[in-house]
Amino acid sequence: MTGNPGETPTPAPxxxxxxxxxxxxxxxxxxxxxxxxxxxxxxxxxAWNRVTPTHVRRATALVRSGTVVPLAxxxxxxxxxxxxKPALHYMSDLGDVEAPEPTTHKDFxxxxxxxxxxxxxDALSHIAYRGQLYDGRTARELxxxxxARFGAVSALGPLVxxxxxxxxxxxxxxxxxxxxxxxxxxxxVAAERALDVTIGEGDAVLLRSGSPxxxxxxGAWNPDTASAGFxxxxxxxxxxxxxxxxxxxxxxxxxxSPVDGVHSPVHALTIAGMGVPLLDNxxxxxxxxxxxxxxxxxxxxxxxxxxxxxxTGSPVTPxxxx
Numbered sequence: 131m132t133g134n135p136g137e138t139p140t141p142a143p144x145x146x147x148x149x150x151x152x153x154x155x156x157x158x159x160x161x162x163x164x165x166x167x168x169x170x171x172x173x174x175x176x177a178w179n180r181v182t183p184t185h186v187r188r189a190t191a192l193v194r195s196g197t198v199v200p201l202a203x204x205x206x207x208x209x210x211x212x213x214x215k216p217a218l219h220y221m222s223d224l225g226d227v228e229a230p231e232p233t234t235h236k237d238f239x240x241x242x243x244x245x246x247x248x249x250x251x252d253a254l255s256h257i258a259y260r261g262q263l264y265d266g267r268t269a270r271e272l273x274x275x276x277x278a279r280f281g282a283v284s285a286l287g288p289l290v291x292x293x294x295x296x297x298x299x300x301x302x303x304x305x306x307x308x309x310x311x312x313x314x315x316x317x318x319v320a321a322e323r324a325l326d327v328t329i330g331e332g333d334a335v336l337l338r339s340g341s342p343x344x345x346x347x348x349g350a351w352n353p354d355t356a357s358a359g360f361x362x363x364x365x366x367x368x369x370x371x372x373x374x375x376x377x378x379x380x381x382x383x384x385x386x387s388p389v390d391g392v393h394s395p396v397h398a399l400t401i402a403g404m405g406v407p408l409l410d411n412x413x414x415x416x417x418x419x420x421x422x423x424x425x426x427x428x429x430x431x432x433x434x435x436x437x438x439x440x441x442t443g444s445p446v447t448p449x450x451x452x
Contacts, residue, residue, distance in 0.1 A: 152362055161403050164366060164404050176264055176407065177404060178287075192429055193452065199449065201249070201413060201414060205248070249411045250445050255272070255282055256281075256443050259402040259403070264405045279440070282440050283437075283443050284439045290432050292428055295336050297325060299340040306339060310384065312384040318364055336431075337359070337379070342413045359378070362389060368400075373406060381408070382397070429450045
């Protein structure tokens with residue numbers, strides 16, 4: 131989903147349906163309800179510890195047609211209202227650096243990827259709440275200019291598990307959810323019923339809001355101002371189901387935030403509370419079409435982040451296989 135230089139941004143949608151509002155006291159009580167501190171060893175793999183060889187074998191049994199669907203957005207080097215820090219890509223060798231033969235061509239890439247444009251994985255060191263990382267570790271003691279010494283993406287490794295697509299626009303009968311629309315626990319249950327799928331322990335849950343499609347048809351807007359995503363009242367259900375990973379074509383949080391004083395409450399609950407890494411900024415349009423054609427919304431999911439010691443996450447191209 132590459133922006134166009136000089137494109138006129140779409141005004142931020144108004145009338146967000148992001149409620150009900152949640153007080154800080156209510157949110158803190160919810161955090162205590164869903165947190166899983168002290169449960170796993172190693173702790174910095176968090177909920178990925180749920181995925182056992184049995185889970186992997188069960189997930190591989192979902193491969194029937196062999197259809198492979200990549201879920202990442204294109205590397206976005208164009209500035210826009212949803213890409214304030216564009217990724218970098220330039221050629222470093224056009225066949226004129228090394229002696230032939232053969233001629234070589236090389237390039238350089240870089241990204242400040244924790245934003246709204248690059249498909250990426252959030253590791254457990256990415257978020258602290260009240261100064262604490264997952265498992266109650268003190269952020270100031272473990273994250274500094276050299277990187278993270280707890281919860282780094284290098285501790286996660288690859289994940290192979292069952293993926294579940296919650297295709298909310300398909301259930302509602304539209305192309306997308308409007309930015310600012312909150313997804314609640316009852317929406318998850320209704321989607322499971324409509325799509326004939328059930329979220330289980332160790333699963334990866336992907337929420338399709340249709341935002342890439344809306345951007346292509348309506349133009350870019352600033353997702354920090356308004357984006358569809360989960361309300362915090364959906365998180366206890368996901369915790370109860372024992373998910374290993376949460377993601378979507380946004381960053382999982384409904385925006386504006388419904389929680390007073392907490393700008394990314396779902397990030398806080400899942401990463402810092404539950405030890406559940408997040409996948410942000412996917413493109414799930416092709417997966418939506420593939421699942422509709424196959425008549426099923428569960429599939430094998432492969433997530434292989436870069437092995438970055440001390441990294442708080444990684445750009446990634448998750449792959450679904452049906």
